[in-house]
Amino acid sequence: xxxxxxxxxxxxxxxxxxxxxxxxxxxxxxxxxxxxxxxxxxxxxxxxxxxxxxxxxxxxxxxxxxxxxxxxxxxxxxxxxx
Numbered sequence: 001x002x003x004x005x006x007x008x009x010x011x012x013x014x015x016x017x018x019x020x021x022x023x024x025x026x027x028x029x030x031x032x033x034x035x036x037x038x039x040x041x042x043x044x045x046x047x048x049x050x051x052x053x054x055x056x057x058x059x060x061x062x063x064x065x066x067x068x069x070x071x072x073x074x075x076x077x078x079x080x081x082x
Contacts, residue, residue: 009075017079024080028053052081 009017027049042050067077 004070006070007072009072013072013076014079017076020080021082024053
């Protein structure tokens with residue numbers, strides 16, 4: 001038995017995933033697509049955004065996205081990083 005109720009992503013959650021996708025698209029343009037950086041001179045938030053943007057880039061085939069195995073978490077990641 002599971003301790004968690006595995007519910008699907010709600011319409012609000014879909015909207016939040018789409019908001020994440022729009023945000024990352026805007027940040028990709030601001031920071032530069034696929035730009036590499038050693039993290040010097042960047043805030044922790046900017047570095048985290050840069051790492052998210054690298055997920056799935058062909059130039060970095062070792063990038064990975066880690067998510068909970070709950071459907072709503074996987075759906076949010078899939079929508080946000082599409």
